[in-house]
Amino acid sequence: MIPASRFIRFFVWQGAIVLACASFQTVIAGPPVALPPLRGLSEVDGKSVVVQGGFWGKRLKTHLDVTIDHSLNELEKDGHIANFDIAAGVAGGECRGHAAFDSDLYKVLEGAMLTLVHGPDPRLATRVESVVDRVLAAQQEDGFLIAFYILKDQHKRWDDMDKHQMYNAGHFFEMAIEHEKLTGNPKVLNAARRFADHIDGIFGPMKRYDVDGHQEVELALIRLYRATGERRYLDLARFFLDERGFLHGAKREPFDPTTEVKGSRPMQQRIARQDHKPIVEQFEAVGHAVRAGYMYAAMVDIVRFMPDAPGYEQALDHLWNDVVERKMYITGGIGTHQYGFEGFGDPYVLSNEGAYCETCAAVAHLLWQYRMNLLKGDAAYIDVLELALLNGVLPGFSIAGNGYFYENRLLKERGQRGPWKGLSCCPTNIARIIPQVGNLAYAVGKDRLLVNLYLGSEATITMESSVGKPHTIHIVQETLYPWDGRVRLVVSPEKTTTFDLQLRVPCWAQGRPVPSDLYSFVNAEVLPIQLTINGTVSAAIPEKDGYLHVVRAWKAGDIVCLEMPMPIQRVHANDKVESDKGKVALMRGPIVYCLEEQDQPGQIVTSLVLPADQPLRSEYRESLLGGVTVVLGEGLASHNKKVPLMAVPYYAWANRENNAMEVWINETPAEVLLKDAP
Numbered sequence: 001m002i003p004a005s006r007f008i009r010f011f012v013w014q015g016a017i018v019l020a021c022a023s024f025q026t027v028i029a030g031p032p033v034a035l036p037p038l039r040g041l042s043e044v045d046g047k048s049v050v051v052q053g054g055f056w057g058k059r060l061k062t063h064l065d066v067t068i069d070h071s072l073n074e075l076e077k078d079g080h081i082a083n084f085d086i087a088a089g090v091a092g093g094e095c096r097g098h099a100a101f102d103s104d105l106y107k108v109l110e111g112a113m114l115t116l117v118h119g120p121d122p123r124l125a126t127r128v129e130s131v132v133d134r135v136l137a138a139q140q141e142d143g144f145l146i147a148f149y150i151l152k153d154q155h156k157r158w159d160d161m162d163k164h165q166m167y168n169a170g171h172f173f174e175m176a177i178e179h180e181k182l183t184g185n186p187k188v189l190n191a192a193r194r195f196a197d198h199i200d201g202i203f204g205p206m207k208r209y210d211v212d213g214h215q216e217v218e219l220a221l222i223r224l225y226r227a228t229g230e231r232r233y234l235d236l237a238r239f240f241l242d243e244r245g246f247l248h249g250a251k252r253e254p255f256d257p258t259t260e261v262k263g264s265r266p267m268q269q270r271i272a273r274q275d276h277k278p279i280v281e282q283f284e285a286v287g288h289a290v291r292a293g294y295m296y297a298a299m300v301d302i303v304r305f306m307p308d309a310p311g312y313e314q315a316l317d318h319l320w321n322d323v324v325e326r327k328m329y330i331t332g333g334i335g336t337h338q339y340g341f342e343g344f345g346d347p348y349v350l351s352n353e354g355a356y357c358e359t360c361a362a363v364a365h366l367l368w369q370y371r372m373n374l375l376k377g378d379a380a381y382i383d384v385l386e387l388a389l390l391n392g393v394l395p396g397f398s399i400a401g402n403g404y405f406y407e408n409r410l411l412k413e414r415g416q417r418g419p420w421k422g423l424s425c426c427p428t429n430i431a432r433i434i435p436q437v438g439n440l441a442y443a444v445g446k447d448r449l450l451v452n453l454y455l456g457s458e459a460t461i462t463m464e465s466s467v468g469k470p471h472t473i474h475i476v477q478e479t480l481y482p483w484d485g486r487v488r489l490v491v492s493p494e495k496t497t498t499f500d501l502q503l504r505v506p507c508w509a510q511g512r513p514v515p516s517d518l519y520s521f522v523n524a525e526v527l528p529i530q531l532t533i534n535g536t537v538s539a540a541i542p543e544k545d546g547y548l549h550v551v552r553a554w555k556a557g558d559i560v561c562l563e564m565p566m567p568i569q570r571v572h573a574n575d576k577v578e579s580d581k582g583k584v585a586l587m588r589g590p591i592v593y594c595l596e597e598q599d600q601p602g603q604i605v606t607s608l609v610l611p612a613d614q615p616l617r618s619e620y621r622e623s624l625l626g627g628v629t630v631v632l633g634e635g636l637a638s639h640n641k642k643v644p645l646m647a648v649p650y651y652a653w654a655n656r657e658n659n660a661m662e663v664w665i666n667e668t669p670a671e672v673l674l675k676d677a678p
């Protein structure tokens with residue numbers, strides 16, 4: 001039985017929201033298009049790119065058919081949505097979950113909206129809208145909206161900053177922006193503004209100097225600034241970044257790390273949330289990897305949107321080198337168990353068994369790399385993005401779309417995906433990142449269009465022109481990538497236009513698995529790439545930025561064919577990575593492979609040896625694991641017995657049986673390594 005007072009509260013709130021929406025609709029309007037960056041390239045909106053067919057077409061279909069509904073069902077079951085009903089006073093019961101519970105729901109709603117952009121699905125749209133309304137009904141008069149703190153611990157709002165309070169807010173803002181884009185209805189965006197204004201009323205210069213324990217709100221506030229034109233949100237994001245590494249409280253004071261005992265809990269907490277030193281002095285990636293990734297992404301946006309951000313870019317360059325040269329797994333995954341805070345370890349300490357590589361960390365990593373490319377226009381960032389997407393994010397969920405990994409180790413004795421967890425940060429991040437793959441594929445600047453990812457798609461992109469009004473370019477991609485390195489593009493500007501079509505030549509096609517010396521191909525020979533334009537073969541040498549630049553007067557129907565040979569590659573890790581000594585990994589194109597026990601019948605994967613001179617071949621198998629290319633050869637089992645060996649893409653492991661898996665395979669028999677040891 002719901003008490004009458006709660007009902008009254010509900011109706012009062014409902015009325016307030018209806019009125020608020022009605023007035024906000026006319027009073028508050030965002031800019032017609034997102035504010036463009038001051039520096040670098042622009043994003044291509046999700047609406048502009050329709051992914052179809054091929055590798056990603058299948059995944060997106062599963063996303064719509066299975067993942068989104070499955071996620072909403074789980075969230076409904078676990079009480080994420082019911083919490084809002086209780087907070088709104090329309091249902092009774094106890095608040096369930098933890099302080100960051102709301103964020104999970106927002107991520108799935110965002111994912112649903114990003115999916116709905118590509119085609120009407122009235123049933124899903126109605127479901128989403130009804131959940132959104134249940135959320136909005138719980139918003140407090142002062143704009144505050146965290147179900148946990150409305151229902152429990154009212155007095156502790158903004159108290160323990162390690163409880164991810166603003167992290168909820170950030171995901172709410174991101175969801176609200178997508179809602180407005182999808183529906184044109186500003187009701188959620190206006191609610192987001194009220195919540196952001198509430199936060200802005202408490203935190204900031206001459207107010208309270210503090211930061212959230214889990215970064216995310218920073219990049220979301222920048223997005224909110226772009227969606228609404230409200231400069232305060234950009235300033236607040238900057239404040240939260242600049243405030244890291246200071247003492248928090250009523251005034252801004254420097255934090256002296258020597259006052260904390262090294263290794264003490266408070267210091268560890270500061271390191272975990274990258275609050276141990278001012279942001280522009282952070283040159284080494286430390287702490288919780290998800291928080292770091294979101295923070296670095298927001299830092300890039302500050303450089304893109306604020307002309308005066310001294311020190312930011314320098315810090316970003318150092319951080320990038322530290323991660324890509326010393327702290328990244330071959331899968332693009334980041335984070336180890338070394339320090340027990342789901343984060344970065346020491347340089348080159350990349351234990352395979354002890355890998356953390358949280359799926360969320362791969363998402364955050366990818367968002368950072370994406371923005372680095374927008375800022376600097378270099379393909380190296382997309383090389384890392386692609387690695388993290390295919391080998392860091394994709395392993396996080398099953399091919400059927402409803403089984404998950406939270407951690408992605410590179411060596412496991414047993415592996416079975418879990419259905420869903422109370423702490424569902426990873427499944428819900430998957431829900432929102434997969435539908436973004438289309439817009440991650442392109443970037444656009446004045447007279448230049450960058451093709452960053454190869455995927456079957458049809459895009460309509462608006463490009464700024466130096467000689468007149470913006471042009472619309474229609475571009476169709478046909479490809480079986482990542483199984484095949486051939487891509488066919490049909491480029492159709494609305495009228496004949498000269499611009500630079502930049503085709504990314506991935507580092508794997510230029511003799512390197514990653515854009516650093518952390519990993520290398522055993523055979524670094526670069527096979528010739530072929531570029532054909534309207535049937536005429538053209539020079540295909542990428543420039544230093546990793547792109548083929550094709551500058552010409554493009555006309556409707558121009559056909560571009562890119563052919564990148566995709567041999568199987570053996571990968572060695574830098575000698576400093578102890579865990580990979582004497583081992584080899586396999587890659588083909590951007591895909592990292594692994595050995596699963598069930599494909600090597602009767603063998604123990606960790607004892608198998610793949611001799612350096614063993615020839616390998618690849619074969620596409622349509623009926624295996626949703627359609628994958630496998631790698632086949634012969635290995636050595638005990639007593640040097642020759643046995644057949646089959647490797648499958650790492651992302652596809654643990655989709656059949658609960659069995660052992662390894663990415664790094666012995667290349668040198670263990671006895672030899674032992675003999676050579678000092």
Ligand code: FUB
Nearest residue numbers: 100290291342358360425
């Ligand atoms: O909900 C926040 C998320 O929980 C973090 O990003 C994950 O690492 C997990 O701790």
Ligand code: ZN
Nearest residue numbers: 358360425426
């Ligand atoms: Zn997670």
